[in-house]
Amino acid sequence: MSFDTLSSLAQQRPLRLLLVNAGEADAITWAGLAQPLRLAAAALGRDALQLETMTPAQVVLAQPNWHIALLVADEQQAPLSSEQARAVIERCRSAEYWGGVGAGVLWLAKAGLMADVRIALPWALYADTEDITERAILTPHLFELDGRHLSCCGGAASIDFALTLIEHLFGANVQAAVKESLCVERVRGPEERQRVALQARFGALQPRLSEAVTLMETNIEEPLSTDDIANLVGLSRRQLERLFKQYLGSLPSRYYLDLRLQRARQLLLETNHSIVQVGLMCGFSSGSHFSTAFGSLFGNTPREERQRKLASPS
Known part of the structure; x- marks a missing residue:
């Protein structure tokens, strides 16, 4: 929320x-x-x-x-x-x-x-x-x-x-x-993650879930399909969806989209790549899809996010 x-x-x-x-x-x-x-x-x-x-x-x-x-x-x-x-x-x-x-x-x-x-x-x-x-x-x-x-x-x-x-x-x-x-330059948002949280929680008990998330994190620019991820970790699509729902309260596709959007927000705030470049680097071939998805998660557009960065005191 x-x-x-x-x-x-x-x-x-x-x-x-x-x-x-x-x-x-x-x-x-x-x-x-x-x-x-x-x-x-x-x-x-x-x-x-x-x-x-x-x-x-x-x-x-x-x-x-x-x-x-x-x-x-x-x-x-x-x-x-x-x-x-x-x-x-x-x-x-x-x-x-x-x-x-x-x-x-x-x-x-x-x-x-x-x-x-x-x-x-x-x-x-x-x-x-x-x-x-x-x-x-x-x-x-x-x-x-x-x-x-x-x-x-x-x-x-x-x-x-x-x-x-x-x-x-x-x-x-x-x-x-x-x-x-x-002397704080950037405020991390609620959607940003504890870096070791998933591995600490699931590494031993749910290695396939941890592996699936790692695949998502390392394939941001060219996203994998849910079926591809399920096959790579040795599960059916239904089994993978059940794991994500049980432990992360989300479907794999939604979780993956949020990861890509979080990466996009980080790039908008921390680099000078154009908005189009950021979208492409995070797997969005359509600028309108990128803007709509970004707005749905963060409540503002990629352009407004970049303007926030420019307006922030140094």
């Missing part, structure tokens, strides 16, 4: 945002999320954004009154006690949009609150998901918004996640000012 749906909150004044720090204050998962939002709050003033940061012990005593609430913990953090976790999660769930960052995502999933929800979980925690009975859909992305549920894999991706929230809630100018303060 597009982060554009957060625009419904953009009219709220003041917008009340809660961050619950269940980990260490100097962990990058926490600092990367909190610092951009603090800078935005300072620039906007309390009439526009009221940012509250609390410990688990503090939040259970607070009166719920937030538009967004996030439970944050570094991936190495030990879980909260079951009683404290229930109380903290109950407070967070009272917000219009709520979720977790880093290990907080895993705790929400283990509480049975992410059933059939697309979540971005730190790849290092994939091994801890075996006992989750209410299955979430683990994606390899940096962060996700599914319905009211927000999730981010944490680490350095917390910075990208915070800056994306700022853009959609308060506009590109506020985001640009915070980026400049932090």
Whole structure:
């Protein structure tokens, strides 16, 4: 789901945002999320954004009154006690949009609150998901918004996640000012992937799925058909589609298209290739097909994406 749906909150004044720090204050998962939002709050003033940061012990005593609430913990953090976790999660769930960052995502999933929800979980925690009975859909992305549920894999991706929230809630100018303060040149989008996530999760358990994705990643300019990929990994088309649906929540053709479009977006932002060249390099022989597919995934055209790059402060 597009982060554009957060625009419904953009009219709220003041917008009340809660961050619950269940980990260490100097962990990058926490600092990367909190610092951009603090800078935005300072620039906007309390009439526009009221940012509250609390410990688990503090939040259970607070009166719920937030538009967004996030439970944050570094991936190495030990879980909260079951009683404290229930109380903290109950407070967070009272917000219009709520979720977790880093290990907080895993705790929400283990509480049975992410059933059939697309979540971005730190790849290092994939091994801890075996006992989750209410299955979430683990994606390899940096962060996700599914319905009211927000999730981010944490680490350095917390910075990208915070800056994306700022853009959609308060506009590109506020985001640009915070980026400049932090010396951030490019914000990675929610569709970008944790580099080792798929191999870490599926390499041993689902080697054919991992092999199929590798084939897609290495055949961007001249895409293979779904039948070709199935044959190359030794599966029927139906078996391959079942694996993708079960583990990635997508059909192979859709997943492959998204990979190509993500590569196209990267080229538009990081190179000076023409839009036509970028389309051809990512397997699109038709400019109109490229533009339509790109707009469907990202919400803007390749030309608008390139203009964003040109307009960004150096």
